[in-house]
Each structure stands twice: as C-alpha cells, then as structure tokens.
Ligand SMILES: Nc1ncnc2c1ncn2[C@@H]1O[C@H](COP(=O)(O)OP(=O)(O)OP(=O)(O)O)[C@@H](O)[C@H]1O
C-alpha cells in the first residue's frame with residue numbers, strides 16, 4: 001500500500017508522531033539463548049519502539065550482552081550457541097534474514113573501543129562501506145565528514161584524517177567507533193557498555209551523542225551505570241539471571257519500580 | 272632486615288642480568304664466526320665476473336656463478352609460487368575455521384610435513400616429476416622447495432592470525448562486512464608483519480637447501496633456456512666446488528656462500544620495507 005503523506009518532511013513526521021504511537025522496531029518473543037548447556041537468556045519477550053532508547057541494566061552475567069548480541073546475530077558466532085523463540089526487526093524475522101544484510105541495518109558499538117590498527121582515521125570510518133563496494137572518492141569523504149560530525153569527533157580530527165585510528169585517546173577512539181557504525185547508516189544501534197572504560201568527560205560526550213542520535217536511530221544500550229541509564233533512555237529493562245524482570249518507562253523504573261528485585265538492584269541493595 | 276632483603280634482591284638482579292648478557296653472547300658468537308669465516312675466505316673470489324660470468328671448465332681460472340645466482344632466485348621463486356598460496360590459505364583455514372576435528376588433523380599433518388627430512392622431499396619430487404618427465408628440471412626443484420616451505424608458512428600464518436584479537440573480527444562482522452572480506456582484508460593485514468617473517472624464514476630455508484635439489488634441479492654449468500631443463504643453484508655449486516681439490520673452486524664456493532647470505536638478507540630487507548606498516 002502507498003501512503004500519500006510524505007513522511008520525510010519534518011512537519012508531517014512530527015505531527016504523525018504525536019497522534020499515532022511509534023512503530024515497533026524490534027520485538028523479541030520468548031527468546032532464549034544458549035551457550036552449549038548454559039541457558040544464558042530465558043524466555044525474554046519485549047519490544048523497542050522506533051527512535052527510542054532502551055537501557056538494559058542488571059548484575060554481571062545476567063545476559064545483557066547475550067541479548068544484545070542475539071539481535072545482530074553475533075551470538076551465533078560462539079561455539080555451540082543456540083537460540084529459540086523469535087526476534088523481529090520491523091516485523092521481519094531476524095533469523096530468516098541474511099546475517100550480513102541484517103548487520104548493515106543493526107550496528108554495534110563495543111565496550112572496548114576497537115578501531116582497526118592498520119587503518120587511518122578516514123579508512124576506519126569508511127571501512128564498512130568500502131568493503132561493500134563503495135568506491136567514489138567524493139562520496140566517501142562526504143560520508144566520512146558526516147559520520148564524524150554526527151559522532152562529535154570531526155572538529156578534533158579533521159586535520160589528521162590520515163593518521164592512525166589508534167593514535168587517538170580512548171574516548172576519541174570510542175567516538176570513532178560510533179562514527180564507523182553510523183557511516184553504514186544503520187537503523188538500530190546496539191551499545192554494550194560504550195562508556196565504561198571512559199573518563200567522565202568522554203562519558204558525557206557519548207551520552208550527549210545518544211540524545212542526538214535517537215532523533216534518527218533506535219538505540220539499545222547496556223550499562224552498569226544507573227545514572228547513565230536514567231539520563232539517556234526512554235525505557236529501561238532490568239535483567240536478572242537471564243530473565244527479564246521488568247521493563248517500563250525509565251522514570252517509572254527509577255522512581256516506582258513494580259518489582260522488589262528491581263528496586264533492590266537500583267538502590268544498590270543487591271546481593 | 273629490609274636492607275638485607277634489598278641486597279639479596281639486588282644481587283639476584285645483577286646475577287640474572289649477567290646471565291642474560293652471557294646467553295646473548297653465546298648466541299651471537301657462532302653467528303659472528305660463520306660470518307667472519309665466510310667473508311675472509313670468500314671475499315677474495317668476489318669480483319664483477321663472479322656476478323656476470325658462467326663457471327669455467329676445470330683447469331681454467333676465473334669465471335663466475337651468474338647462472339647459479341639466477342638459478343637460486345628462480346628456484347626459490349618457483350617454490351614461492353607453490354608454497355605461499357598453499358601455506359597461507361592453509362594457515363588461514365586453521366586459524367579461522369580450524370577449531371574442529373578436521374583442523375586438528377590438518378595441523379598434525381602440517382607438523383609431520385615440517386619434520387620430513389628435505390632429502391625425502393627431494394626423492395618425492397624426483398618420483399612424481401622427474402621420472403614422468405624423464406629429465407631433471409627447474410620445475411621439479413621448485414616443486415621440492417615449495418613443499419618444504421608449506422609447513423613453515425602454514426604454521427606462522429596460523430600463529431600470527433591467532434594473535435589478532437577477536438574484537439577486530441567482531442567489529443568487522445558487526446559492520447556488515449562478509450566473513451571472507453573480514454578475514455582477507457582486515458584480519459590478514461593486521462597480522463601481516465608476522466606472516467612476512469614466516470615467509471622470509473621459509474624463503475631462507477628453501478634458498479639454503481641442497482639435498483632436494485640434487486634429485487630435481489640437478490645442476491647446470493650453462494644458462495638454462497627453459498624451466499624444464501636442469502638449472503644451476505648456489506647451494507649445489509657450493510657443495511660441488513667445496514669438496515673439489517681446486518683452490519680457486521673452493522674460494523668460489525666460499526664466495527657463493529657469502530652471496531647466498533647477502534641475497535637472503537637483501538631480500539628480507541626489501542620485503543620488509545615494501546610491506547612495512549603504515550603506522
Ligand atoms: N562465549 C560464551 N560461552 C559460554 N558461556 C557464555 C559465553 N558468553 C557468555 N556466557 C555466559 O552467559 C551468561 C550471560 O553472559 P553475558 O555476557 O550476557 O552477561 P552480561 O549481563 O553481559 O554481563 P556483564 O555485565 O559482566 O557484561 C553468563 O553466565 C556467561 O557465563
């Protein structure tokens with residue numbers, strides 16, 4: 001079916017957003033993930049609205065990373081890994097899609113910044129597109145500038161684009177990794193503790209960035225920092241021992257959580 | 272109490288330091304001796320003719336080993352044509368996809384191949400190439416050298432690829448880069464320095480082989496016209512001249528050894544410069 005409304009023009013998009021609830025971008029239904037006999041994620045069902053930020057919190061080993069990595073199918077790279085249940089992106093079953101095509105739509109930023117050591121800053125940003133056949137020099141440099149601007153790194157590196165990516169500071173490297181992810185123009189960005197190795201200033205920059213990015217992208221962020229979850233997210237999910245305990249608006253989770261376990265965890269009274 | 276402990280630690284440190292220096296010297300002495308000996312005995316026979324002329328028949332003085340220098344380079348080149356593609360791809364397979372039974376078997380067989388004496392490899396090349404062709408040839412020599420290079424190249428490629436952190440593979444895959452491009456264009460370049468070291472080791476080993484060439488490339492006192500003829504090599508000339516009763520031949524053998532050493536050195540440096548990392 002064709003729609004007459006041009007959803008690309010800012011006016012109508014804003015108008016339609018205020019009337020209709022946002023479309024569901026990602027939906028998990030009875031999702032379970034295994035590593036051999038380890039049942040790392042148990043029967044998780046949740047959905048994430050388009051252009052919103054979902055924060056995932058929970059104690060170490062509760063399956064946060066596993067959940068994130070099931071969404072871009074990095075989970076299946078582990079030996080003996082297995083998945084049951086369904087995961088959908090825009091209603092389409094992720095596990096019936098081509099993994100490479102899926103990963104172009106669902107980008108990922110890792111805990112430890114990992115720019116490619118053999119590449120310049122420029123090449124690091126563009127590597128995803130270059131490896132998939134984009135050759136036009138002008139297009140490439142435009143995308144590099146756009147991505148670095150979006151990642152709030154342009155001003156710091158614009159005169160040293162040919163320098164090594166690993167010559168940057170840790171915080172800059174992490175923003176470089178974000179730029180690299182943005183360059184592929186994904187719809188969803190998964191972030192696994194993106195700021196846990198950074199100083200407060202770099203962390204603030206990343207958080208600011210998340211605010212910016214959610215205008216255009218759906219973001220799922222794993223964090224151990226409660227204040228960070230409260231600051232950046234619209235919704236927060238609390239995982240415990242592989243189960244989804246509670247998912248609600250972030251303000252609700254941090255003021256009046258429905259479950260005792262959630263309250264104990266966010267107030268730091270957790271065993 | 273503390274001072275006694277400190278003195279003890281300090282003296283232990285000094286002793287260990289001295290041991291390290293001694294070991295280094297012990298390792299360097301043979302190298303220096305070999306080098307000194309080769310230079311002092313071989314330099315006298317080194318002249319322009321040595322690099323440009325063919326060997327002279329018995330009784331005539333002068334001449335050179337030009338054909339043997341070109342022959343060694345040709346044989347090693349042919350060896351690379353076989354040894355590098357097979358070795359590198361096998362190494363990639365073992366590192367990236369060899370976590371199963373099949374990988375274990377291939378790894379074991381590679382180690383077995385590495386332990387096979389080079390003369391046996393020569394006999395094999397003789398059987399599968401020289402016998403059917405009915406004559407010795409550069410091809411047969413290159414084949415034997417290539418087989419010798421495979422295990423060295425395979426194992427270093429695997430080891431070096433394994434040192435590349437998993438996080439780079441994940442980062443590349445997460446960008447929607449296909450597996451094969453991730454391996455070839457991101458992981459392989461990251462490990463390139465180490466792989467080059469392995470390749471140069473294999474090249475040096477191949478260039479220094481004599482035994483397998485005796486069955487395959489044989490020798491040639493003249494220029495080879497095509498690669499399916501016998502071909503000269505520095506090592507076989509060194510072997511032949513070294514055991515001869517003629518003084519000028521023995522001097523030329525030493526000069527050949529000197530040239531071989533420098534050839535490998537030069538090649539290593541050139542390859543390193545050509546493939547040096549950009550950062
Ligand atoms: N590659 C693997 N092989 C086997 N078990 C694994 C593997 N990765 C994770 N696990 C297990 O799965 C469970 C969930 O791990 P996961 O990494 O998702 O935890 P997490 O919530 O991200 O923890 P953290 O906060 O420490 O990062 C853990 O019990 C862990 O031991």
Ligand SMILES: [Mg+2]
Pocket residue numbers: 064065066192
């Ligand atoms: Mg984790």
